[in-house]
Amino acid sequence: MRRLATALGTLATAGIMTLSLPGTASAANGQLFIAPDTTIRNPSGCYEAPVFPLILRNQTNASALVHDGANCTGRVIAVVPPGGRTTQEFGRSVSIK
DSSP states (O other), X not given: OHHHHHHHHXXXXXXXXXXXXXXXXXXXXXXXXXXXXXXXXXXXXXXXXXXXXXXXXXXXXXXXXXXXXXGGOSOEEEEEOTTOEEEETTOOEXXXX
C-alpha cells in the first residue's frame, strides 16, 4: 500500500510540474528599428544601442523595454508599445520578448 501511495504521489508531482512549465519562447513578429541603421526582424532578447541617444521604432506585436544599463540591466526608462517610437538620451539597451 505504501509503494502505491509513493508511486501515485510521484505521478501527481510529475503531472503538476509538466503543467507548470513555461511555454516555449518565441520572438515578436515584425521589425525593431534602432537608429541609425539597425533593423532586427522578429526580435527576441536584448540589443545594445549603437549610438546615443537611443532612437527606437517598434513595429512589432510586443512592447519593447528601454534600459539605462548595458545588456538590458539597470532601470527600465521607457516602454515602447507596438507601433510606438521613442528617443532616450540615457537608453543603453533594448529588450523585447
